[in-house]
Amino acid sequence: MNGNMRLTRIMGIDIDIHFTFFLLLILFFFLFGPKGLALIIGVFIFVTIHELCHSLVAMRFGVKVKRITLLPIGGVASLSQMPTKPYQEFLISIAGPLSNLVVVVVFYYPMCWLLGRDVLMYPLMVILGRAEYTGQLNVWAHVYWINLLLAGFNMIPAFPMDGGRVLRALLSSRMSYRDATKIAVRLGHIFALLFAYFGIVYGHIFLVIIAVFIYIAASNEISQVEMVETIKSYSVQDVLATEFVYVNRETPLFKVLEMTFHTHQEDFPVIEEDKLVGFVTRREIIYGLHEKGKDAKVGEVMRTDIPPIYVNTKLHIVQKLMQKFNTSAMPVIKEHHVAGVITLNDINRVYVMMHEK
């Protein structure tokens, strides 16, 4: 996501902050002064701890954590992939809310001792309607109780909350992954509608924004899972074009450009003496034409880090590899010879065709 600023790095994980987060700081500063600022910072320290706990458990299962991004609506840990085993997803998902619950339990007596029980309990009493709100704000007490809110909110058993993943993991043991996802997503939609309803009725705009976010994120989850499930039954040879063209290191870029117009192929294997020596995608061609001119050679811009894939590779694996190598196309080989090019569009087409009824 763009608009991020590197804040710090903890245990090898970048902690990024989205620029809109600063709008939240400014808003709270104007509403509550320096105390408002301290409140937001305090809350986000615990949001970061929450995300770090997800990340640490994920890393134990060999999942790479790229970064943690702090957004005004909360934190997001970007995992390279979700583990396939339900119990791993269960443990990763529950670690976040659990960390907030641990904070609530462990700090209860120290906070009572520091602030006095009345001051500590006051925010909770206000929320429960047992005490009148007097405009007083004890930042420490608020930040403490936010942990209970974080634990509670995230354990709502619906996508995209952590509780939704926990629910899916539990359901996965007795039904398909896809059906389990469907249930958690449908619950996400129901909660989103409930939040929107209460947000509108009680005039809490923030709740409406959260509702919209939950609805969209829940929908994304099911389309992602359905895509993987659909393309799982197909392999590269099912969609590979029967004809393809290739280039060599010495081919000038303007020739390659002409080829894209004549063949509708936008990514080309670079072949020399019947061997694959590189790969150029649309991105390298455009970059080369702009930066090096039309007479530049393929060899100057080709990529050598994209591995060829075998014709019998399943499409969902290809999709993952494309993400890993940051490319929208890959060369395909069959019996040691280049057999063509597979693109993200080829994969998407399978999904679209299977869902058009």
Ligand SMILES: [Zn+2]
């Ligand atoms: Zn979480």
